[in-house]
Amino acid sequence: MKKIINNPNDVVSDMVSGMIQAFPEKLEQIDGTMVIKRKELSSNKVGLVSGGGSGHEPAHAGYVGKGMLDAAVAGEVFTSPTPDQILAAIKAVDTGHGVLLIVKNYTGDVMNFDMASELAESEGIKVEQVIVNDDVAVEDSDFTTGRRGIAGTVFVHKIAGAMAETGATLNEVKEVAEKTITHVRSMGMALTPCTVPAAGKPSFQLEDNEMEIGIGIHGEAGIERKPITSAKNIANELTQKVLDDLQLQSGDEVAVMINGLGATPEMELFILQQHVNQLLKDNNLSVFRTYVGEFMTSLEMTGCSVTLLKVDNQLKSLLEAKSEATAFRV
Amino acid sequence: MKKIINNPNDVVSDMVSGMIQAFPEKLEQIDGTMVIKRKELSSNKVGLVSGGGSGHEPAHAGYVGKGMLDAAVAGEVFTSPTPDQILAAIKAVDTGHGVLLIVKNYTGDVMNFDMASELAESEGIKVEQVIVNDDVAVEDSDFTTGRRGIAGTVFVHKIAGAMAETGATLNEVKEVAEKTITHVRSMGMALTPCTVPAAGKPSFQLEDNEMEIGIGIHGEAGIERKPITSAKNIANELTQKVLDDLQLQSGDEVAVMINGLGATPEMELFILQQHVNQLLKDNNLSVFRTYVGEFMTSLEMTGCSVTLLKVDNQLKSLLEAKSEATAFRV
Numbered sequence: 259m260k261k262i263i264n265n266p267n268d269v270v271s272d273m274v275s276g277m278i279q280a281f282p283e284k285l286e287q288i289d290g291t292m293v294i295k296r297k298e299l300s301s302n303k304v305g306l307v308s309g310g311g312s313g314h315e316p317a318h319a320g321y322v323g324k325g326m327l328d329a330a331v332a333g334e335v336f337t338s339p340t341p342d343q344i345l346a347a348i349k350a351v352d353t354g355h356g357v358l359l360i361v362k363n364y365t366g367d368v369m370n371f372d373m374a375s376e377l378a379e380s381e382g383i384k385v386e387q388v389i390v391n392d393d394v395a396v397e398d399s400d401f402t403t404g405r406r407g408i409a410g411t412v413f414v415h416k417i418a419g420a421m422a423e424t425g426a427t428l429n430e431v432k433e434v435a436e437k438t439i440t441h442v443r444s445m446g447m448a449l450t451p452c453t454v455p456a457a458g459k460p461s462f463q464l465e466d467n468e469m470e471i472g473i474g475i476h477g478e479a480g481i482e483r484k485p486i487t488s489a490k491n492i493a494n495e496l497t498q499k500v501l502d503d504l505q506l507q508s509g510d511e512v513a514v515m516i517n518g519l520g521a522t523p524e525m526e527l528f529i530l531q532q533h534v535n536q537l538l539k540d541n542n543l544s545v546f547r548t549y550v551g552e553f554m555t556s557l558e559m560t561g562c563s564v565t566l567l568k569v570d571n572q573l574k575s576l577l578e579a580k581s582e583a584t585a586f587r588v
Numbered sequence: 589m590k591k592i593i594n595n596p597n598d599v600v601s602d603m604v605s606g607m608i609q610a611f612p613e614k615l616e617q618i619d620g621t622m623v624i625k626r627k628e629l630s631s632n633k634v635g636l637v638s639g640g641g642s643g644h645e646p647a648h649a650g651y652v653g654k655g656m657l658d659a660a661v662a663g664e665v666f667t668s669p670t671p672d673q674i675l676a677a678i679k680a681v682d683t684g685h686g687v688l689l690i691v692k693n694y695t696g697d698v699m700n701f702d703m704a705s706e707l708a709e710s711e712g713i714k715v716e717q718v719i720v721n722d723d724v725a726v727e728d729s730d731f732t733t734g735r736r737g738i739a740g741t742v743f744v745h746k747i748a749g750a751m752a753e754t755g756a757t758l759n760e761v762k763e764v765a766e767k768t769i770t771h772v773r774s775m776g777m778a779l780t781p782c783t784v785p786a787a788g789k790p791s792f793q794l795e796d797n798e799m800e801i802g803i804g805i806h807g808e809a810g811i812e813r814k815p816i817t818s819a820k821n822i823a824n825e826l827t828q829k830v831l832d833d834l835q836l837q838s839g840d841e842v843a844v845m846i847n848g849l850g851a852t853p854e855m856e857l858f859i860l861q862q863h864v865n866q867l868l869k870d871n872n873l874s875v876f877r878t879y880v881g882e883f884m885t886s887l888e889m890t891g892c893s894v895t896l897l898k899v900d901n902q903l904k905s906l907l908e909a910k911s912e913a914t915a916f917r918v
Contacts, residue, residue, distance in 0.1 A: 449591075
């Protein structure tokens with residue numbers, strides 16, 4: 259295992275310290291937790307909390323900032339944060355207008371966010387949740403009932419965050435988050451695995467000429483292992499599967515996210531992007547905005563995902579609204 | 589070789605197409621070249637051109653945009669762009685106020701930018717150049733006379749770009765670029781090599797427990813190969829070497845860039861950052877801003893670099909000025 263770390267058991271606390279020290283004017287850590295919150299909350303708005311296992315950086319702490327999340331809860335690597343930490347985040351960001359939890363669809367996350375939500379409500383805080391399930395690769399998986407939540411989650415953060423900044427009510431923010439979830443779909447693939455620091459060895463193996471289509475962001479099984487093919491074929495396979503599921507009409511407008519899983523050179527993401535773009539054109543779809551980079555990673559996994567979000571005027575205007583999150587500046 | 593590409597000989601043209609299609613409202617390609625330029629130039633300002641071999645993305649095209657570069661020239665992977673392409677960039681961005689070339693100190697780049705500069709001057713365009721040489725690891729190297737230019741180049745782009753936007757003259761922009769170069773130093777290390785697509789195999793090898801300190805961004809030899817150590821030791825070794833060279837005084841203020849070389853998880857960059865931060869505190873240095881991410885990469889090399897820039901009020905204000913570059917939003 260070749261990693262720039264200290265004790266493998268301390269990676270999350272070391273990382274959170276580094277984040278706070280990097281952006282001391284924007285972020286702070288809630289004492290005794292792995293919760294990163296905005297240093298100065300906007301008043302008069304719904305609070306937004308997300309989080310999940312670590313190892314997906316910049317998700318989720320990179321999306322904390324004015325216009326996106328108010329707090330992110332960092333679990334151990336690829337492990338859901340505990341309910342008490344999620345509760346601490348909820349309490350820290352509630353300004354009396356209620357709190358929306360944005361949860362990726364993994365059994366552990368869903369259970370722990372739900373438990374935290376109940377605890378918060380018993381303390382008189384109004385809490386709502388949305389569950390993101392954008393990954394079209396597989397129904398159910400090792401860690402999930404139903405589809406998994408992956409990179410499309412970042413669009414939910416952005417859109418719900420912008421809506422909350424307008425002073426919308428908890429129900430209104432929840433409604434636009436659910437609308438986003440309804441219209442966003444993703445699919446990924448990997449060329450190489452990653453190593454959880456505390457485990458010390460890769461969680462799976464791929465042959466030298468092999469890729470896995472539809473793999474999850476924790477290395478969960480995808481659809482198929484097969485020989486590596488061209489960027490064009492990879493782009494077409496991922497994008498077509500997303501298009502099949504989204505059921506878009508000719509003339510529809512989409513936002514596109516080309517996401518690197520951690521170790522993929524940006525060069526390759528842009529090569530992929532040109533083929534995704536071409537396939538969208540061939541389907542008479544219009545591209546509103548394209549986002550290329552690392553948004554939802556799997557440590558040093560090599561691979562990518564393609565996310566499409568069908569947009570209307572409301573979603574477009576919320577995507578374009580100002581964001582001061584450190585990993586998503588608009 | 590596991591890469592998301594098509595023909596290995598087409599990676600640069602495929603990438604440039606993908607970039608233009610991703611940001612069609614901001615960027616355009618000069619026909620028949622690998623030059624990416626701002627779609628709409630600011631008038632009444634000095635033009636800024638940079639570039640170099642590809643494989644360092646987001647450098648340099650990610651820094652094209654209002655407030656930073658006007659054009660970037662993409663050579664083949666790890667290969668200097670040719671003088672005719674650099675000339676095309678110069679001509680495209682000159683609005684009559686002259687053009688500044690920002691060049692990393694590699695023999696090929698220096699020679700080709702210099703030749704392009706002479707060609708442009710013979711066509712009546714006023715051109716000046718600055719050479720960035722921030723890498724303190726080695727004096728001279730396989731491809732360089734004097735120190736190499738690495739991640740510190742991004743600070744030169746940002747500061748010169750902001751200065752040009754103020755309407756400053758060519759000499760004034762050159763002067764602040766040279767001031768930045770005088771005050772910026774970097775040093776890097778790698779855990780694993782990278783593979784140039786057309787070569788098909790890694791350009792060097794490191795043992796399973798080995799790292800190389802002071803390696804260049806093309807895999808050029810560094811100072812020392814030795815067993816991997818902790819993030820704390822790596823941070824201290826890189827930062828101390830930079831501090832020794834910069835000769836800062838107690839109370840000085842610095843901007844910090846923690847740069848990933850391509851395949852390093854963001855988690856590890858933040859872990860490194862906390863130790864860099866601590867060492868700066870121990871030296872009574874004050875941190876103005878910290879930038880953590882991938883700014884100057886080496887394809888899928890695993891490793892990092894640490895850059896320090898000594899700042900004063902002028903440099904701070906130029907660092908904080910608005911930038912619309914796709915990879916460096918302020």
